[in-house]
Amino acid sequence: MIRDARVLRAGFVPREVEHRDAEVNHLSSVLEPITNGEPADTAIVTGPSGTGKTCISQFVTERLREEVLDVETTYVNCWRNYTRFRTLYQILDDIGATIDIHRQSTPHDELVDRLQQHDGLRTVVILDEVDQLEDPSLIYDLHSLPQFAIICIANKEEDLFGRVDDRLVSRLRSSEHVRMDKYRDKQIYDILSARSKWGLDENVITDDQLYQIADAAAGDARLAIGILRTAASTADRENHDRITDEILRDAAEDARAQIRQKSLDSLTPHQRAVYDIVRDHGPVGPSEIHDRYLEKVDDPRTKRTVRTYLSKMTQYNLVKSEGTSRDRQYALLTGTTQSPAK
DNA sequence: AGTCCACAGGAACTCAGGGTAG
DNA sequence: CTACCCTGAGTTCCTGTGGACT
Numbered sequence: 001m002i003r004d005a006r007v008l009r010a011g012f013v014p015r016e017v018e019h020r021d022a023e024v025n026h027l028s029s030v031l032e033p034i035t036n037g038e039p040a041d042t043a044i045v046t047g048p049s050g051t052g053k054t055c056i057s058q059f060v061t062e063r064l065r066e067e068v069l070d071v072e073t074t075y076v077n078c079w080r081n082y083t084r085f086r087t088l089y090q091i092l093d094d095i096g097a098t099i100d101i102h103r104q105s106t107p108h109d110e111l112v113d114r115l116q117q118h119d120g121l122r123t124v125v126i127l128d129e130v131d132q133l134e135d136p137s138l139i140y141d142l143h144s145l146p147q148f149a150i151i152c153i154a155n156k157e158e159d160l161f162g163r164v165d166d167r168l169v170s171r172l173r174s175s176e177h178v179r180m181d182k183y184r185d186k187q188i189y190d191i192l193s194a195r196s197k198w199g200l201d202e203n204v205i206t207d208d209q210l211y212q213i214a215d216a217a218a219g220d221a222r223l224a225i226g227i228l229r230t231a232a233s234t235a236d237r238e239n240h241d242r243i244t245d246e247i248l249r250d251a252a253e254d255a256r257a258q259i260r261q262k263s264l265d266s267l268t269p270h271q272r273a274v275y276d277i278v279r280d281h282g283p284v285g286p287s288e289i290h291d292r293y294l295e296k297v298d299d300p301r302t303k304r305t306v307r308t309y310l311s312k313m314t315q316y317n318l319v320k321s322e323g324t325s326r327d328r329q330y331a332l333l334t335g336t337t338q339s340p341a342k
Numbered sequence: 343a344g345t346c347c348a349c350a351g352g353a354a355c356t357c358a359g360g361g362t363a364g
Numbered sequence: 365c366t367a368c369c370c371t372g373a374g375t376t377c378c379t380g381t382g383g384a385c386t
Binding site: 285286287303304307308310311324325326328 | 350
Binding site: 343344345346347348349350351352353354355356357358359360361362363364 | 365366367368369370371372373374375376377378379380381382383384385386
């Protein structure tokens with residue numbers, strides 16, 4: 001059934017990227033100066049989730065590493081490392097400059113200094129989900145250092161520009177910008193087809209089923225591959241020699257549920273309590289949420305903190321908010337594409 | 343039109359936890 | 365061991381917005 005599980009995993013970077021030639025070439029050309037030992041411009045990659053932003057960024061930097069000897073690359077997911085400290089630490093860790101840095105008692109500035117003094121190899125830093133960064137000034141820190149080339153990945157351009165200050169906006173506006181659109185069903189089909197050829201035995205899944213997945217994923221390649229993976233592993237576990245339509249139907253549900261569960265697991269008990277209220281009573285306004293929350297937990301947090309929770313969960317696509325001011329309502333976000341980032 | 347109220351989210355602050363230097 | 369430092373979560377305070385009510 002499953003020949004090579006790696007190609008079905010979420011972070012897998014394929015040897016060839018389907019349907020993204022223009023974007024790959026564009027991004028490569030931005031990093032081009034590095035092949036001559038010169039500093040490269042900052043690149044911004046935007047597009048909805050599952051359009052291959054992370055994939056092409058890693059693909060292009062991998063290829064750069066094959067071409068050029070003295071270049072390092074590092075990948076930071078800013079959603080998981082959302083504070084300035086953690087992001088900086090992660091970068092330093094990757095370039096091997098954290099030996100004597102201790103987690104709690106080192107000031108931010110010390111980390112920036114450390115980066116400044118880093119005169120080793122030129123380094124391409126991929127900042128994924130950069131719009132999740134709580135303090136975007138980090139981009140500025142890196143931007144001013146010539147030995148680092150930055151690839152900023154964000155879902156929406158506005159989310160990125162809306163939160164940084166003016167001087168950085170003007171600099172970023174002049175950066176090279178790679179925009180990615182949602183895949184069409186045919187393109188998703190091609191991606192799935194390539195993956196199943198490498199990852200699965202022959203005749204495990206039909207073309208028609210691949211199109212069903214493409215349809216269910218609505219342009220989101222990550223979700224599509226997730227559905228394929230889930231379906232394949234279910235079929236494998238249950239000793240089928242091919243993927244049935246029933247398995248496929250369930251897999252589409254499961255794949256979405258898994259993505260949601262991942263976000264859910266990152267919530268604190270208090271945040272979870274707020275989420276449960278929205279789930280059980282939504283759509284619901286902020287005051288009712290807080291009233292119910294007060295009933296429900298010991299040692300409740302303040303309204304302001306609950307608002308922070310709600311906005312965080314909105315970012316994670318766990319809940320959605322509708323309306324402004326008085327008629328603001330929160331409800332669970334279900335159905336369409338779920339992803340950790342907005 | 344003016345007032346009121348609920349709400350969003352920024353800024354500054356406090357506090358606890360984990361760490362260091364001496 | 366003690367005095368001190370840093371971070372990060374949460375709180376307090378505050379400003380801006382927009383609908384509802386008079």
